[in-house]
Amino acid sequence: MSVKYIFVTGGVVSSLGKGIAASSIGALLEARGYKVALAKFDPYINVDPGTMSPFQHGEVYVTDDGAETDLDLGHYERFTSMTGSRTHNTTAGRIYLSVIERERRGDYLGKTVQVIPHITDEIKEAVRRVGEADVVLVEIGGTVGDIESLPFLEAIRQLRQEAGRGNAINVHLTLVPYIKASDELKTKPTQHSVKELLSIGIQPDVLLCRSERPLPPDVKRKIALFCNVPAEAVINAKDVPSIYEVPLQFAAEGLDEILLDLLHLPHYERNLEKWEALVNRIKNPAGDVDIAVVGKYVDYGDSYKSLNEALAHGGIANNVRVRLHYVDAESLENDSYPEVLSRADGILVPGGFGRRGVEGMMRAIQYAREKKVPFFGICLGLQTAVIEYARNVVGLEDANSTEFEEEPKHRVIYKLRDLIGVEALGGTMRLGKYPCDLAPGSFAARAYGESAISERHRHRYEVNQEYLPALRDAGMSFTGMSPDGKFVEIIELHNDHPWFLACQFHPELKSKPFACHPLFRDFIRAARAHGGAVREATETARADRHLESPA
Numbered sequence: 001m002s003v004k005y006i007f008v009t010g011g012v013v014s015s016l017g018k019g020i021a022a023s024s025i026g027a028l029l030e031a032r033g034y035k036v037a038l039a040k041f042d043p044y045i046n047v048d049p050g051t052m053s054p055f056q057h058g059e060v061y062v063t064d065d066g067a068e069t070d071l072d073l074g075h076y077e078r079f080t081s082m083t084g085s086r087t088h089n090t091t092a093g094r095i096y097l098s099v100i101e102r103e104r105r106g107d108y109l110g111k112t113v114q115v116i117p118h119i120t121d122e123i124k125e126a127v128r129r130v131g132e133a134d135v136v137l138v139e140i141g142g143t144v145g146d147i148e149s150l151p152f153l154e155a156i157r158q159l160r161q162e163a164g165r166g167n168a169i170n171v172h173l174t175l176v177p178y179i180k181a182s183d184e185l186k187t188k189p190t191q192h193s194v195k196e197l198l199s200i201g202i203q204p205d206v207l208l209c210r211s212e213r214p215l216p217p218d219v220k221r222k223i224a225l226f227c228n229v230p231a232e233a234v235i236n237a238k239d240v241p242s243i244y245e246v247p248l249q250f251a252a253e254g255l256d257e258i259l260l261d262l263l264h265l266p267h268y269e270r271n272l273e274k275w276e277a278l279v280n281r282i283k284n285p286a287g288d289v290d291i292a293v294v295g296k297y298v299d300y301g302d303s304y305k306s307l308n309e310a311l312a313h314g315g316i317a318n319n320v321r322v323r324l325h326y327v328d329a330e331s332l333e334n335d336s337y338p339e340v341l342s343r344a345d346g347i348l349v350p351g352g353f354g355r356r357g358v359e360g361m362m363r364a365i366q367y368a369r370e371k372k373v374p375f376f377g378i379c380l381g382l383q384t385a386v387i388e389y390a391r392n393v394v395g396l397e398d399a400n401s402t403e404f405e406e407e408p409k410h411r412v413i414y415k416l417r418d419l420i421g422v423e424a425l426g427g428t429m430r431l432g433k434y435p436c437d438l439a440p441g442s443f444a445a446r447a448y449g450e451s452a453i454s455e456r457h458r459h460r461y462e463v464n465q466e467y468l469p470a471l472r473d474a475g476m477s478f479t480g481m482s483p484d485g486k487f488v489e490i491i492e493l494h495n496d497h498p499w500f501l502a503c504q505f506h507p508e509l510k511s512k513p514f515a516c517h518p519l520f521r522d523f524i525r526a527a528r529a530h531g532g533a534v535r536e537a538t539e540t541a542r543a544d545r546h547l548e549s550p551a
């Protein structure tokens with residue numbers, strides 16, 4: 001069987017959730033027994049999102065093979081069983097770079113190099129490289145009508161033509177806004193967006209219509225009529241409280257049936273039991289857990305996408321709802337501890353780059369350490385935890401990272417380059433998956449239930465081994481090390497602390513709704529126990545006061 005293609009585009013406005021929609025289609029096809037691969041094609045000129053600010057672009061998602069990719073790849077991996085890699089995310093910048101490199105090498109034999117056919121050919125090549133699967137889903141970033149996305153749309157138009165009917169289809173995601181004043185759902189933006197697609201030769205086969213309110217049959221019929229699709233191919237993607245409900249919602253609208261018909265694929269039995277069980281669990285938690293996330297990029301929701309999901313998975317695994325409270329690390333630098341910290345059942349310090357806010361992070365870590373609140377540090381969270389311990393427990397007042405201070409007296413965190421030389425690494429960042437050995441009996445070993453693990457990295461700085469003896473003598477355990485012993489991967493504190501762990505890698509990138517990452521599972525479990533213990537203590541204290549009061 002030849003590979004089938006589904007091209008997903010978006011119209012009207014950005015942020016409609018194309019990534020979730022594509023992932024949900026992937027999940028539905030897997031639920032029918034098909035192997036899927038998803039890829040994101042981004043029309044911007046950056047070669048990859050590695051250099052973009054988290055405020056601009058949101059999280060940079062790192063794959064096993066060390067590619068810095070769009071955060072939609074995180075959704076693909078969470079919703080389906082595919083493993084993302086370099087080939088699953090391509091940008092206009094990468095396409096142009098490779099065409100220009102070819103041109104310089106003389107590969108085009110004197111021809112004039114043009115958008116059509118050279119850029120579009122390169123895009124088609126990249127689509128064909130996506131990987132082995134029954135169905136390849138290609139999500140085109142941006143919104144139809146953007147100048148930048150034109151070459152990509154032209155390439156998928158050609159691809160469809162070449163693949164032939166029944167082998168490639170177009171799914172278009174649009175918005176059907178509700179206008180309060182007239183109490184109406186408006187179809188015009190969808191009509192315009194489809195017109196835009198038609199003008200470049202693409203007739204969508206399926207429309208996914210995002211809306212706040214359910215689309216009644218007459219509205220669906222109207223969209224079908226004006227957009228030239230059958231009414232059953234107008235799928236309502238009504239807002240739902242959890243992204244994990246989307247596959248079920250699409251299934252209820254009959255989307256998988258339509259896709260299989262259009263792609264001439266057999267309708268194998270649909271098994272969505274695991275999705276139903278998941279949603280059921282999300283909707284019926286047995287309690288709440290409050291987690292304070294003390295980070296640098298707290299004002300932009302997309303900056304910590306995978307982290308938010310992994311924490312939610314921790315809640316699912318422990319049957320609680322996780323309530324997240326973002327605290328701007330900078331705001332902790334001077335004033336007293338904000339109330340949210342004292343109310344938190346667990347404190348997490350996530351990754352980040354640059355000096356801003358790190359002193360605030362250290363104050364939060366000190367708080368968690370001294371007050372015995374479950375603590376989880378990730379990447380920068382590990383580095384700041386080591387500095388805090390060196391300063392406040394070992395007594396090295398001037399301890400710091402060379403990322404925050406050029407020449408600190410005690411450089412407990414320093415650059416990889418100083419450790420083993422850039423040449424040995426092929427770059428200055430440690431990116432992608434690396435192995436790690438765990439110490440028996442540690443929080444980490446207990447969580448993983450294994451002694452050798454592999455996790456994804458994205459950082460330049462490392463713990464300076466010269467300080468390990470002093471830190472160890474003062475009570476810090478190094479429970480995860482690279483097999484060659486060169487890199488500290490996990491630190492823990494045990495002295496009566498319920499759960500204090502930080503890791504140099506990014507475990508949030510490997511957590512799935514059906515298989516919560518073990519560290520997130522155990523962190524939330526510790527937080528739940530801590531919350532329960534605190535509540536019990538407060539209630540006892542309150543009851544005691546009651547008993548003591550003369551009345």
Ligand code: GLN
Pocket residue numbers: 350351352353354378379380381383403458459460461462
């Ligand atoms: N800024 C730190 C480093 O480069 C931490 C990076 C991170 O948290 N991802 O090592």
